[in-house]
Amino acid sequence: MIDIIHHGATTGVTGSCHELTLDFGAAPALERNSANNTAGILVDCGLFQGQEKGSSASASDLSIDFPIAHIRALVVTHVHIDHVGRIPYLLAAGFEGPIICSEPSALMLPEILEDALKIGFTRDKRLIDRVLELIRTRLVPVPYGQWHPVFSEQNGSLSVRLQRAGHILGSAYVECEAVSGVERERVVFSGDLGAPHAPLLQEPASPEQADRLVIESTYGDKDHESRETRRYRLKAILEHALADGGTVLIPAFSIGRTQELLYEIEGLIHEFRHDAVADGVAWEDLEIVVDSPLAAEFTSIYRKLKPFWNGEAAELIRQGRHPLSFEQLTVINSHEDHLNAVEYLARSHRPCVVLAGSGMCAGGRVVNYLKAMLGEARNDVLFVGYQAAGTPGRDILSYGPQGGWVELDGERFDIRARVHQVGGYSAHAGQSDLIRFIEGIAKKPREIRVVHGDDSAKRAFKQRLDSLGYSGVLIPSE
Numbered sequence: 001m002i003d004i005i006h007h008g009a010t011t012g013v014t015g016s017c018h019e020l021t022l023d024f025g026a027a028p029a030l031e032r033n034s035a036n037n038t039a040g041i042l043v044d045c046g047l048f049q050g051q052e053k054g055s056s057a058s059a060s061d062l063s064i065d066f067p068i069a070h071i072r073a074l075v076v077t078h079v080h081i082d083h084v085g086r087i088p089y090l091l092a093a094g095f096e097g098p099i100i101c102s103e104p105s106a107l108m109l110p111e112i113l114e115d116a117l118k119i120g121f122t123r124d125k126r127l128i129d130r131v132l133e134l135i136r137t138r139l140v141p142v143p144y145g146q147w148h149p150v151f152s153e154q155n156g157s158l159s160v161r162l163q164r165a166g167h168i169l170g171s172a173y174v175e176c177e178a179v180s181g182v183e184r185e186r187v188v189f190s191g192d193l194g195a196p197h198a199p200l201l202q203e204p205a206s207p208e209q210a211d212r213l214v215i216e217s218t219y220g221d222k223d224h225e226s227r228e229t230r231r232y233r234l235k236a237i238l239e240h241a242l243a244d245g246g247t248v249l250i251p252a253f254s255i256g257r258t259q260e261l262l263y264e265i266e267g268l269i270h271e272f273r274h275d276a277v278a279d280g281v282a283w284e285d286l287e288i289v290v291d292s293p294l295a296a297e298f299t300s301i302y303r304k305l306k307p308f309w310n311g312e313a314a315e316l317i318r319q320g321r322h323p324l325s326f327e328q329l330t331v332i333n334s335h336e337d338h339l340n341a342v343e344y345l346a347r348s349h350r351p352c353v354v355l356a357g358s359g360m361c362a363g364g365r366v367v368n369y370l371k372a373m374l375g376e377a378r379n380d381v382l383f384v385g386y387q388a389a390g391t392p393g394r395d396i397l398s399y400g401p402q403g404g405w406v407e408l409d410g411e412r413f414d415i416r417a418r419v420h421q422v423g424g425y426s427a428h429a430g431q432s433d434l435i436r437f438i439e440g441i442a443k444k445p446r447e448i449r450v451v452h453g454d455d456s457a458k459r460a461f462k463q464r465l466d467s468l469g470y471s472g473v474l475i476p477s478e
C-alpha cells in the first residue's frame, strides 16, 4: 500500500510536513514489526508560524509528534523556514537519514537554519555549530530533473526527482516513483509554487505524470497583478514617495523578496537612468541600502548561483549588468554602521531607499528605522509582503493611512509617514497559475489533495477543480 500522511500545512499555510509511506504488506509473523514492513520519506519539516506562534515557546509546536523510525529520507522543497524550521528537532528525535534537496537549497539551508537556531533554540555557538555540522553531513544535493533512488528492496522501492518550482531560488516540487508489491504509483508534492515571470527564476513546468498530487493553495482563490503592472506601480510609488526628499523604508524578508526587489530596482535604474526619481536626483543617482546581514548573505549566495537564474537575468549578465550588486547599492553589516545609517538618514534630506528586515516589522533592524522615521511625513513605508495579524507591520498598514499609531518595543509611535503596499513579490502562484500547472499534466491525476492554504482558499480552489471535471479532489485535515 502507498500512503500519503500530512503532519502540517493542512490548517493554514505553515508547518509544511508531508509523508509518503510504502507498506510492503504482510511479512512472516516473526518479522511483523511496523518498522520492517514500512518505509517512507518526509517532504519538508517546517515550523508553524503566525497565530500559532503565540505559544511557540511550548515544545508542542516544535516536537516531532509522529513516528519516524521508518522514515528513510527527508526531501526539502525549499528553504523557507515554514518548510525547514523543524529539521533540528527531527534530528533530535533520532532521524538518521539523508536530507535530499536541490543544489542551491543545499547551499542555503545551513545559513537559514543557523539564523533560526540563534533566534529560537540557543545562543550557544558551539551547540549551533555542532547541529549545523550534522546537517551538512546529511545533505544530499540532487540536480533538477534527475531521478535519485531513496531505497530499493525486495518488495518495494522509491525514487524522487526534483523539478523547478519557481518560488525562490532552489525551490522544487518533488516527483516520487513508488513501487510497493504489484502497485506502482507516481505521487507529486508541489511544495510552494511560484508565479510565472518572477524576476530571476525559471517558471515551473507541469509534471509529465501524477497519479496523485498534493498541491499548495495559498492563493487558490485569487490571481495576482501582472509583473509589468507591478513593476510600474513600484516605480510610481518610489517617485511619488521620494519627491519630498525622504526615505522609503521597505521591510523585507531575507530570502527571495529582497533579491527580487533589488533586481526590479536595478531594472528601473537602468531603464530610466536619466529621468528624475526625485527633485534634482536622477534614477541613476538613487541610493539603495540593504541593512540586514542575513539578507546581504542571501543576496551574495543568490549571486553565486547565477547558473540557476532564468534566461532574462542571464542576458543582463551578458550585457555586463549586475542585477544584485549594482553601483548604487550599499550593504550595511555591522550594528554600529546600522545605527549610524538610521541617524544619518533620519536627519538628511537625501532621497534613499532602505530594505531592512524583518518583513513584518516584528523585530530586526527595520524597527530602529521605523522609530526614527514614522513621525515624519516626508518618509514612506512600502510593504511588499503579506502582513500577518498581530504584527506591527499589519498595524502600520491598517492604522498608518488614518494617522494612527503603532506600538514598537512597548512604546507608541505616531505614524505621519505615508504607507503603501505592492503585492506579488516572491509570491505563490495565483489560482490560474495553479490550474495551469495541473492542466499541463497529460493524464488527469486520480486524486488531488489541496493543502497549504486558508480554509476559504482551499475551498475555492477545490470548487474550481470540481468545475473543471477533476474528481477525487480532497481537502485533508490533520
Ligand SMILES: [Zn+2]
Binding pocket: 078, 080, 167, 192
Ligand atoms: Zn515558501
